[in-house]
Amino acid sequence: KEETDYFVNDILVEYGLAMSGEQKRKAEAMLRKFHKTSTEVCYWPKPKMPTTEQFQGKVMWLDWTCTLHVTLEEWSKDRENVSTELQAHMMFTHEISGQSADQWRPGQAVVAIYPPDQQWYRAEVVGPGVKCDQAVKIRYVDFGQEVELDPSLICDRLVVKEIPQLSFPVQLDIRPPGDGWQTETLTSIHQIVEGKLLQFQTKFYGNPFPLVCKIMMETDDGHTVDVENMLIENGYAKKGFRERMRL
Numbered sequence: 001k002e003e004t005d006y007f008v009n010d011i012l013v014e015y016g017l018a019m020s021g022e023q024k025r026k027a028e029a030m031l032r033k034f035h036k037t038s039t040e041v042c043y044w045p046k047p048k049m050p051t052t053e054q055f056q057g058k059v060m061w062l063d064w065t066c067t068l069h070v071t072l073e074e075w076s077k078d079r080e081n082v083s084t085e086l087q088a089h090m091m092f093t094h095e096i097s098g099q100s101a102d103q104w105r106p107g108q109a110v111v112a113i114y115p116p117d118q119q120w121y122r123a124e125v126v127g128p129g130v131k132c133d134q135a136v137k138i139r140y141v142d143f144g145q146e147v148e149l150d151p152s153l154i155c156d157r158l159v160v161k162e163i164p165q166l167s168f169p170v171q172l173d174i175r176p177p178g179d180g181w182q183t184e185t186l187t188s189i190h191q192i193v194e195g196k197l198l199q200f201q202t203k204f205y206g207n208p209f210p211l212v213c214k215i216m217m218e219t220d221d222g223h224t225v226d227v228e229n230m231l232i233e234n235g236y237a238k239k240g241f242r243e244r245m246r247l
Helices: 002-014 021-038 073-091 183-193 227-233 242-246
Strands: 054-062 068-072 109-114 119-128 136-140 146-149 168-171 198-204 211-218 224-226
Touching (some): 054 183, 211 227
Antiparallel strands (some): 198 211
């Protein structure tokens, strides 16, 4: 009986109708490797810290806490490369992952469409949205802006994974003029600094972000002004407490 069983097993393996013990172990190892790879979560590299206390940069976004999301002028080439490679890569992408909100993990690296211009940008998942059941909240990592999107506008096919995030948070030593930051005030502040090449001087460090900076800006008439003082003098903000704490 043992000889017959052995003979039958050999025949089945030879004709591809069964696996030997060694083949079974290899198949199980491949399945484990595939499962690990398919569930692995990727993250965009964190933004680099400016190498000097003084640096040049531009404001990409101003959020609801009056935090400026800044990109360094020296990162211009990286921004161009990210945009070019990403748009070219996604041009030939016809299948989007379509994962539901609860399948994305906080911090996960993705690419997402920005609805106003229908272009793809690097982003990370913040979490489920609140506008509807299927919405996903994401943050465009090279700009700082957070939005809620339908899952059909988010994809996990990544490119330029080696380039760090190209924006980081900066704050002025200011506080709201009233009970909290109002939309009109934030819009006005954003319009003042948007698109301008600004001079930053770091005063305090977070862990490591946000940086608290003094910001100098050249006005349209050629004068250089301290942005913090200008906002306070025009009633957009009050002086903050950090300088006082430092003393």
